[in-house]
Amino acid sequence: MNVKKFSDAMSELDTKYVDETLSYKKKAKQSVWIKWGAVAACVCLLAVGGVMFTQNSENIAPNPDIVQIPNPIITVSSVEEMENYLDFDVPVLDKEVESYSVFVENSYPTMGQINYADGSEFRMQYGSGDISGIYGGTLEGSEDIEGVKVEYYKYTDTTYAIWEQNGFTFSYVYTNSGSADVESIIRQFA
Numbered sequence: 001m002n003v004k005k006f007s008d009a010m011s012e013l014d015t016k017y018v019d020e021t022l023s024y025k026k027k028a029k030q031s032v033w034i035k036w037g038a039v040a041a042c043v044c045l046l047a048v049g050g051v052m053f054t055q056n057s058e059n060i061a062p063n064p065d066i067v068q069i070p071n072p073i074i075t076v077s078s079v080e081e082m083e084n085y086l087d088f089d090v091p092v093l094d095k096e097v098e099s100y101s102v103f104v105e106n107s108y109p110t111m112g113q114i115n116y117a118d119g120s121e122f123r124m125q126y127g128s129g130d131i132s133g134i135y136g137g138t139l140e141g142s143e144d145i146e147g148v149k150v151e152y153y154k155y156t157d158t159t160y161a162i163w164e165q166n167g168f169t170f171s172y173v174y175t176n177s178g179s180a181d182v183e184s185i186i187r188q189f190a
């Protein structure tokens with residue numbers, strides 16, 4: 001490129017480009033401390049990760065005492081023992097008992113359950129609501145037994161009754177005609 005061509009090319013430039021070039025300032029360099037700080041942070045993360053990785057390299061099992069959840073069900077041998085836990089009287093049907101259980105909620109015994117040899121199950125606790133443990137049953141009917149409204153439900157092949165009486169809620173799950181048992185429980189608790 002000769003001087004004449006260069007001079008012609010320069011004369012064709014717009015003055016705004018020349019002014020912009022003259023006023024251009026180079027961006028300030030990033031501080032050296034920022035770069036070294038980032039490097040130091042990465043080294044710290046690697047060190048902490050290494051310590052955590054090697055800490056359990058001996059395959060030490062955790063202490064089960066710390067992570068074990070207490071059993072929320074206490075199996076007892078008699079209705080008397082159940083009543084000692086629950087602090088209320090529990091009606092018992094005149095038939096063979098398979099097991100007695102006390103359910104614990106928030107470290108306090110709240111519900112008693114009696115499983116009978118014929119497959120039926122009786123539950124009782126303070127309060128109101130359905131304590132049967134069966135969800136999705138269909139209401140089959142209801143009846144009044146000695147001033148107590150009893151509702152009968154069916155879920156697949158299981159029939160159960162729920163009712164409330166004297167500040168308690170009850171459920172009775174049975175496989176055959178259980179209305180006589182429900183009436184017996186209500187009379188015992190009246």
